[in-house]
Amino acid sequence: xxxxxxxxxxxxxxxxxxxxxxxxxxxxxxxxxxxxxxxxxxxxxxxxxxxxxxxxxxxxxxxxxxxxxxxxxxxxxxxxxxxxxxxxxxxxxxxxxxxxxxxxxxxxxxxxxxxxxxxxxxxxxxxxxxxxxxxxxxxxxxxxxxxxxxxxxxxxxxxxxxxxxxxxxxxxxxxxxxxxxxxxxxxxxxxxxxxxxxxxxxxxxxxxxxxxxxxxxxxxxxxxxxxxxxxxxxxxxxxxxxxxxxxxxxxxxxxxxxxxxxxxxxxxxxxxxxxxxxxxxxxxxxxxxxxxxxxxxxxxxxxxxxxxxxxxxxxxxxxxxxxxxxxxxxxxxxxxxxxxxxxxxxxxxxxxxxxxxxxxxxxxxxxxxxxxxxxxxxxxxxxxxxxxxxxxxxxxxxxxxxxxxxxxxxxxxxxxxxxxxxxxxxxxxxxxxxxxxxxxxxxxxxxxxxxxxxxxxxxxxxxxxxxxxxxxxxxxxxxxxxxxxxxxxxxxxxxxxxxxxxxxxxxxxxxxxxxxxxxxxxxxxxxxxxxxxxxxxxxxxxxxxxxxxxxxxxxxxxxxxxxxxxxxxxxxxxxxxxxxxxxxxxxxxxxxxxxxxxxxxxxxxxxxxxxxx
Amino acid sequence: xxxxxxxxxxxxxxxxxxxxxxxxxxxxxxxxxxxxxxxxxxxxxxxxxxxxxxxxxxxxxxxxxxxxxxxxxxxxxxxxxxxxxxxxxxxxxxxxxxxxxxxxxxxxxxxxxxxxxxxxxxxxxxxxxxxxxxxxxxxxxxxxxxxxxxxxxxxxxxxxxxxxxxxxxxxxxxxxxxxxxxxxxxxxxxxxxxxxxxxxxxxxxxxxxxxxxxxxxxxxxxxxxxxxxxxxxxxxxxxxxxxxxxxxxxxxxxxxxxxxxx
Numbered sequence: 001x002x003x004x005x006x007x008x009x010x011x012x013x014x015x016x017x018x019x020x021x022x023x024x025x026x027x028x029x030x031x032x033x034x035x036x037x038x039x040x041x042x043x044x045x046x047x048x049x050x051x052x053x054x055x056x057x058x059x060x061x062x063x064x065x066x067x068x069x070x071x072x073x074x075x076x077x078x079x080x081x082x083x084x085x086x087x088x089x090x091x092x093x094x095x096x097x098x099x100x101x102x103x104x105x106x107x108x109x110x111x112x113x114x115x116x117x118x119x120x121x122x123x124x125x126x127x128x129x130x131x132x133x134x135x136x137x138x139x140x141x142x143x144x145x146x147x148x149x150x151x152x153x154x155x156x157x158x159x160x161x162x163x164x165x166x167x168x169x170x171x172x173x174x175x176x177x178x179x180x181x182x183x184x185x186x187x188x189x190x191x192x193x194x195x196x197x198x199x200x201x202x203x204x205x206x207x208x209x210x211x212x213x214x215x216x217x218x219x220x221x222x223x224x225x226x227x228x229x230x231x232x233x234x235x236x237x238x239x240x241x242x243x244x245x246x247x248x249x250x251x252x253x254x255x256x257x258x259x260x261x262x263x264x265x266x267x268x269x270x271x272x273x274x275x276x277x278x279x280x281x282x283x284x285x286x287x288x289x290x291x292x293x294x295x296x297x298x299x300x301x302x303x304x305x306x307x308x309x310x311x312x313x314x315x316x317x318x319x320x321x322x323x324x325x326x327x328x329x330x331x332x333x334x335x336x337x338x339x340x341x342x343x344x345x346x347x348x349x350x351x352x353x354x355x356x357x358x359x360x361x362x363x364x365x366x367x368x369x370x371x372x373x374x375x376x377x378x379x380x381x382x383x384x385x386x387x388x389x390x391x392x393x394x395x396x397x398x399x400x401x402x403x404x405x406x407x408x409x410x411x412x413x414x415x416x417x418x419x420x421x422x423x424x425x426x427x428x429x430x431x432x433x434x435x436x437x438x439x440x441x442x443x444x445x446x447x448x449x450x451x452x453x454x455x456x457x458x459x460x461x462x463x464x465x466x467x468x469x470x471x472x473x474x475x476x477x478x479x480x481x482x483x484x485x486x487x488x489x490x491x492x493x494x495x496x497x498x499x500x501x502x503x504x505x506x507x508x509x510x511x512x513x514x515x516x517x518x519x520x521x522x523x524x525x526x527x528x529x530x531x532x533x534x535x536x537x538x539x540x541x542x543x544x545x546x547x548x549x550x551x552x553x554x555x556x557x558x559x560x561x562x563x564x565x566x567x568x569x570x571x572x573x574x575x576x577x578x579x580x581x582x583x584x585x586x587x588x589x590x591x592x593x594x595x596x597x598x599x600x601x602x603x604x605x606x607x608x609x610x611x612x613x
Numbered sequence: 614x615x616x617x618x619x620x621x622x623x624x625x626x627x628x629x630x631x632x633x634x635x636x637x638x639x640x641x642x643x644x645x646x647x648x649x650x651x652x653x654x655x656x657x658x659x660x661x662x663x664x665x666x667x668x669x670x671x672x673x674x675x676x677x678x679x680x681x682x683x684x685x686x687x688x689x690x691x692x693x694x695x696x697x698x699x700x701x702x703x704x705x706x707x708x709x710x711x712x713x714x715x716x717x718x719x720x721x722x723x724x725x726x727x728x729x730x731x732x733x734x735x736x737x738x739x740x741x742x743x744x745x746x747x748x749x750x751x752x753x754x755x756x757x758x759x760x761x762x763x764x765x766x767x768x769x770x771x772x773x774x775x776x777x778x779x780x781x782x783x784x785x786x787x788x789x790x791x792x793x794x795x796x797x798x799x800x801x802x803x804x805x806x807x808x809x810x811x812x813x814x815x816x817x818x819x820x821x822x823x824x825x826x827x828x829x830x831x832x833x834x835x836x837x838x839x840x841x842x843x844x845x846x847x848x849x850x851x852x853x854x855x856x857x858x859x860x861x862x863x864x865x866x867x868x869x870x871x872x873x874x875x
Binding site for chain 2: 090091102103104106107108109184186187188190230231233234238479480481482553554556557562563
């Protein structure tokens with residue numbers, strides 16, 4: 001607004017209306033002179049309005065908030081107590097259960113005793129009292145803790161309720177309890193190498209407790225279900241322990257494996273330990289021979305050598321190889337345990353476990369094919385089992401000719417028993433490799449598989465397995481009704497740079513029922529000593545095979561495997577093999593025992609029911 | 614007129630205030646109750662956890678095998694003891710129906726069941742006097758003309774499992790514990806070992822936890838039992854005081870318990 005220069009301003013100008021018509025200034029109406037009273041009234045009106053507006057806004061806000069809080073907030077403050085979910089667990093770490101729901105590890109609530117030394121008025125008296133209530137405490141140590149400067153010291157973890165009551169009754173100021181959880185293993189040493197153990201603060205230190213530490217603490221409500229079966233575990237451990245005792249061995253390992261989906265049904269490593277108290281023991285007991293230990297497997301590897309031979313298409317089961325003359329390569333001489341001084345068919349090489357025949361076979365196949373096959377079988381990396389104790393195989397590098405020779409009969413490459421079992425499962429189950437797992441596979445869930453050998457190879461390998469048990473080195477593993485097949489293995493142990501003649505690993509890889517394999521039972525005995533009963537032998541066929549037989553006899557019914565007659569035509573059709581490599585069982589039988597009509601024909605009129613599984 | 618209006622509003626405000634305070638105190642009470650219940654639930658869950666652990670501990674196969682060796686004339690089954698189902702001829706059509714079904718003979722292996730499954734056994738067995746140690750045929754336990762609720766056969770089945778304690782356990786006040794060492798397989802249910810010594814209210818308290826999967830309403834779990842059970846049980850116990858299960862029975866029971874036939 002512009003003020004004209006002649007306008008002197010001030011209230012004096014009000015008295016001269018129209019005096020300055022040229023200016024843009026418009027004077028207020030004449031009938032309402034602007035007195036100081038008017039100004040004051042107007043001012044106070046504005047002020048009142050502002051005040052009213054502020055008050056209205058504030059009360060409006062309060063009203064809105066009030067209605068929000070009372071009408072729309074669901075009636076007041078959040079509840080102090082909410083009903084617990086009934087399924088909820090109170091522990092902070094999930095249980096571990098076996099495939100049937102038996103507890104293998106659980107968390108129990110205990111009370112731990114701690115002290116705040118600042119609040120302990122007379123440490124000597126308090127320590128005296130505490131030691132009288134808990135005799136396992138040391139007086140000097142407790143006194144030192146109680147008279148220290150720290151505000152928190154543990155006195156004793158995981159009291160029993162009785163001990164807690166005793167300490168409670170003493171009424172020592174500054175000493176109180178803290179709710180804690182303690183891991184408890186109802187199965188004890190039976191599953192110690194699978195489940196593992198936890199430290200005092202409940203973090204996993206071994207086994208599944210360590211491998212699944214995150215999962216166990218993240219979802220404490222849902223138990224972790226393993227694929228192992230406590231009953232099988234017991235049978236396996238019992239028989240292994242008996243074998244170890246009988247042959248004064250230093251250890252043993254055993255695995256029961258489902259060849260159809262790669263589940264580990266039982267796994268035992270001896271000696272084992274008590275997961276409740278794993279500290280301060282011989283570290284050897286913590287060593288898992290079944291997964292962490294890598295060994296030269298010996299003749300068990302002829303399974304893979306034969307499978308390689310069949311799968312390459314270059315060798316048939318009836319082909320004969322020279323097994324009379326030792327093979328010299330470099331400074332090594334390869335010979336047989338029992339040299340038969342003649343040529344052997346592939347079936348006989350497998351039956352008698354001939355090293356020479358195996359070498360001749362791999363000579364024909366070639367090093368590159370062998371290397372790629374062993375890689376396919378998973379022998380160059382850890383098995384992928386969920387345990388943290390998973391051994392790396394010892395693979396020759398570079399893979400020379402001499403390595404390929406020794407690998408053909410299982411020396412010069414060290415793998416864990418779990419490697420061997422998983423690979424052998426793929427050889428007999430139709431050629432599908434399943435990564436071994438300790439977690440129960442959900443029914444209907446897809447199982448990751450990889451076709452490693454052909455179906456025909458697998459079929460022939462089943463016959464070879466059966467041949468070894470029916471008429472070979474593994475006869476003592478046979479169990480009537482369960483059509484057992486398998487392969488023995490005996491490997492001299494390497495001490496330093498030399499092989500020792502009298503310390504060996506004897507093993508047997510058994511599978512049943514061979515007409516349609518479902519389970520592998522593997523037993524490895526570390527340094528068995530021969531006894532008089534075995535005529536001085538401590539080889540796989542004498543040590544491990546009988547154990548496998550006893551195990552199959554007991555686990556067969558538990559696994560619901562139907563028993564069959566081994567000499568029934570339909571069984572022989574799928575399992576027969578003779579030394580000449582012929583699979584035609586009818587030719588080989590004398591005419592008198594030529595196929596009789598099947599027994600079932602007399603009740604053929606009844607509707608046949610399949611046995612429920 | 615004005616005074617009446619004031620009186621009306623004043624009275625309304627006072628009434629509303631009173632109701633509000635009453636409600637508020639009620640809610641506080643309920644909250645406290647809820648907190649108490651929550652504490653109890655946690656306590657129960659913790660003790661259930663302990664019982665589960667103990668159950669598994671007592672069911673350790675090595676222990677069971679030692680007990681079976683000591684008390685049972687059983688050997689591991691062999692292949693020759695099995696027979697394919699198609700080898701068994703069908704029953705002729707005119708054969709009489711089987712005499713009595715035995716609902717208690719093949720219970721699910723308890724170790725496989727849900728955690729709460731051990732509870733109904735306790736609840737169902739509570740009213741039964743400890744004297745009824747024999748296996749009681751269902752027909753004998755039914756009072757003549759008594760209206761039997763649908764739930765009874767199951768309850769009877771549970772009753773039939775006698776409360777016997779393995780000799781290796783500390784014996785509670787149960788006369789059957791003083792019996793000779795032979796143990797009926799049904800008695801190897803360790804959950805039963807504790808049942809008689811527990812205070813009676815335990816059954817009522819735990820009853821709501823009964824899983825509904827047992828084909829009966831939860832409320833019935835404890836209710837029909839005192840009506841039906843106490844009267845017939847002593848009678849039956851008197852009728853057959855010294856019944857011993859046949860070896861075949863025990864075999865069947867053991868197989869059922871081990872879950873081997875499933």
